[in-house]
Amino acid sequence: MGGVRTALYNYLFARRHGGDFILRIEDTDSQRFVPGAEEYIAEALHWCGIDPDEGVVQGGPHAPYRQSERKEIYLQYALQLVASGDAYYAFDTPDELDALRAEAEAKGDTFTYNAACRSMLNNSLRFGTEETAAKIAAGERWVIRFRMPESEEVAMNDLIRGEVVVNTSTLDDKVLYKSSDELPTYHLANIVDDHLMEISHVIRGEEWLPSLPLHYLLYRALGWSGTQPLFAHLPLLLKPTGGGKLSKRDGDKMGFPVFPLRWEAPTGEVSRGYREDGYFPEAFINMLALLGWNPGTEQEIFPLDELVELFSLDRVSKSGARFDPEKAKWFNAQYLRAKSDEELAALFLPILREKGIDDVCVFLAARVVRIVKERATFVSDFWELSHYLFVAPTEYDPKAVEKFWKGENPARIAEMCGILEAIGDFTAANIDRALHDWIAAKEYPMGQVMNSLRLAIVGESKGPGMADVCEILGKEETLARLRRALGELGK
RNA sequence: GGCCCAUUCGUCUAUCGGUUAGGACGUAAGAUUUUCAUUCUUGAAAGAGGAGUUCGACUCUCCUAUGGGCUACCA
Numbered sequence A: 001m002g003g004v005r006t007a008l009y010n011y012l013f014a015r016r017h018g019g020d021f022i023l024r025i026e027d028t029d030s031q032r033f034v035p036g037a038e039e040y041i042a043e044a045l046h047w048c049g050i051d052p053d054e055g056v057v058q059g060g061p062h063a064p065y066r067q068s069e070r071k072e073i074y075l076q077y078a079l080q081l082v083a084s085g086d087a088y089y090a091f092d093t094p095d096e097l098d099a100l101r102a103e104a105e106a107k108g109d110t111f112t113y114n115a116a117c118r119s120m121l122n123n124s125l126r127f128g129t130e131e132t133a134a135k136i137a138a139g140e141r142w143v144i145r146f147r148m149p150e151s152e153e154v155a156m157n158d159l160i161r162g163e164v165v166v167n168t169s170t171l172d173d174k175v176l177y178k179s180s181d182e183l184p185t186y187h188l189a190n191i192v193d194d195h196l197m198e199i200s201h202v203i204r205g206e207e208w209l210p211s212l213p214l215h216y217l218l219y220r221a222l223g224w225s226g227t228q229p230l231f232a233h234l235p236l237l238l239k240p241t242g243g244g245k246l247s248k249r250d251g252d253k254m255g256f257p258v259f260p261l262r263w264e265a266p267t268g269e270v271s272r273g274y275r276e277d278g279y280f281p282e283a284f285i286n287m288l289a290l291l292g293w294n295p296g297t298e299q300e301i302f303p304l305d306e307l308v309e310l311f312s313l314d315r316v317s318k319s320g321a322r323f324d325p326e327k328a329k330w331f332n333a334q335y336l337r338a339k340s341d342e343e344l345a346a347l348f349l350p351i352l353r354e355k356g357i358d359d360v361c362v363f364l365a366a367r368v369v370r371i372v373k374e375r376a377t378f379v380s381d382f383w384e385l386s387h388y389l390f391v392a393p394t395e396y397d398p399k400a401v402e403k404f405w406k407g408e409n410p411a412r413i414a415e416m417c418g419i420l421e422a423i424g425d426f427t428a429a430n431i432d433r434a435l436h437d438w439i440a441a442k443e444y445p446m447g448q449v450m451n452s453l454r455l456a457i458v459g460e461s462k463g464p465g466m467a468d469v470c471e472i473l474g475k476e477e478t479l480a481r482l483r484r485a486l487g488e489l490g491k
Numbered sequence B: 001g002g003c004c005c006a007u008u009c010g011u012c013u014a015u016c017g018g019u020u021a022g023g024a025c026g027u028a029a030g031a032u033u034u035u036c037a038u039u040c041u042u043g044a045a046a047g048a049g050g051a052g053u054u055c056g057a058c059u060c061u062c063c064u065a066u067g068g069g070c071u072a073c074c075a
Helices: A002-016 A037-048 A071-083 A094-106 A124-137 A186-196 A206-222 A248-254 A281-289 A304-310 A325-338 A341-354 A362-375 A381-389 A398-404 A409-421 A428-442 A446-458 A466-473 A475-489
Strands: A087-090 A143-146 A153-158 A162-167 A175-178 A201-205 A230-234
Touching: A002 A037, A002 A201, A002 A230, A002 A281, A002 A304, A037 A281, A071 A087, A071 A143, A071 A175, A071 A186, A071 A206, A087 A124, A143 A206, A153 A206, A153 A230, A162 A206, A175 A186, A186 A206, A201 A206, A206 A230, A281 A304, A281 A325, A325 A362, A341 A362, A341 A381, A362 A381, A362 A466, A381 A466, A398 A446, A409 A428, A409 A446, A409 A475, A428 A446, A428 A466, A446 A466, A446 A475, A466 A475
Parallel strands: A201 A230
Antiparallel strands: A087 A143, A143 A175, A153 A162
16 A cells, blocks of 8 residues: 555656656565566556556666666676775675674664774775785675765755755665675665666655665765755555554454555465455545645545646655545545446446346346445445345344334235335336325324335335335335235234 | 654644634434435544743744654665
C-alpha cells in the first residue's frame, strides 16, 4: 500500500506537470532477488490505472530500466569519486565490521565508519595507492566508500518539509560499490541513474530522509549539483492500531489487505490483495490519495483525472497517516453505488454461476442489483443479500416466525394469495397498490401483514421492499412460496 | 544510544495570527421505512505540556514529552 501510494503521488505529480512517470527497478541487491516481484509491480500499477510512461514494460529513451542490466555504467562513477578524493577503497570484511560493531555495542557505543576511525581501518586512505593497487591485483575483495566530510553543515530542501540541515559528523562512510557482485548500492545507483535519466523530481517515502545529505553530497562530488532533482519525502503509512509503519504482516493479523494484488511469495506465504478482496481500483486509489494529501476542500470522492488536476505537493501532510480499513470499505461502497446496475450485473453473473445459478440473464441480474446495491460494500455481498431471489428458502428464521407467524397473520397470508392472484400485470407498482388497498380496506396492521409476507417469501425478517421482491420472483413463484409457508408453518 | 522528521476529535484531515476550531469515517440518539439497510437530523468527540514573541496564538520560536524513521557490502 505504501509503495502504491508513493507511485500514485509520483504519477499524479508527473501528469499534473506534463512530465513522465518512470518505473525503474532498483535490484542492486543480488541477495534479495525475489522471482515474480517485478512482474507483480507492473501488474499492480496497471490494475491501479497508473501505468508508467517509461519503464521495464513500456521501454523508453533511457533504457534499460533495470539496474541489474546497467551494471557496467556504475563503476566508472565510483572510480571517478575515488580519483577526486571523494571516495576510497576499503577492504574490511563483513566479519571484521561485525566484530567492530559488537565491540562497540558491548561498550554501549555504536560503531560508525567515519572520519574518526577510517584512518585505522583497512582502506586505501591508510594503505596508500601502491599497496591498495597490490591488494586489488591480488584479488582481495573491496568496496568503495564515500568519504564523508568530517564536519560540514549540509543544507537541504524538501518540497514537503522545507529546509533541513544536518552536520556530516553524524553520518558515516556509506558503501557505494561492492566488488563482490560488481554492483553499486542504492545510493550510488540511484544518483547516477536519476542523473542519466534526467529525473526532475524524486518523491519517495520518509524513510529516505536520513540519507538525503549523502545524496546531496554525491550530486556535488559528481559535479551534478546544477541539475540535481528536487526532493519530496512522503509521510509514512502507519498501522491501524499500535505503533510502527504499516507492514505486510498487519493485514492478515487485522483482517485487511496490505497488498494491492494477492501476492504469493516464493516461500509460499500468501498475502491477500485489494483486488481479490473485491475493491474497485478507483476506490483503492481514491482512498490512498487521501492518506496524506487533501485538496483543501470537503470533497472526498475523486476520479483519477480529477486527482491529477488537483494534486500538489504542498498539500501533502507532514505526519504519518494511520490507515483505517473501515474508511477503505466506505470508499468502495461509494464507488459501488455510483456504478450502473448493468455494469454491476456483469460482475454479479459469474458469482451466480459459481453458486449454480446459470439461467439468469443480465436484465434480471441488473434488476436484482438495483434493489441490493445500496446495502452492499462489495459485489461479493450481492449473493448474501439476494440469494432468496434465486433459491427459495429452505427454512424460516425461528425468531421471525415467533414474532410474525401468529394470530391472524397466517389467515391473512392465505387471503393475500387471492389478492396477488388477481393482479394482471405483476409489477412492483401494481403489487404495491393492490396490497396497500387491500390492507387499508380490511384495516389490517401493515407491519404485521408485510412482515409475515417477508417471512413467507424470504425466510427472514430483513431485506428490500416486498413489492420489488415479488415482482422479481414473479407471480407463480410468489404464490408457490406463500402456499409452501402456509403448509410448513401452519395456518 | 546518536541523528532526523513529526504532533488538531478514536481515525483521515481543514485552519496558512483574530473561527461558536470545519468536514469525513466510525460511534450515540432521533426521524423516515412493512423489516433490515439506505437517507436525513442531531449529539458526543481535538489543538501533548511548559515557556516565550504578539494587542491577540492551533498557527511563529525554544524546551520537554510522546510517536515515527534512519543508524547494513537492504532498498
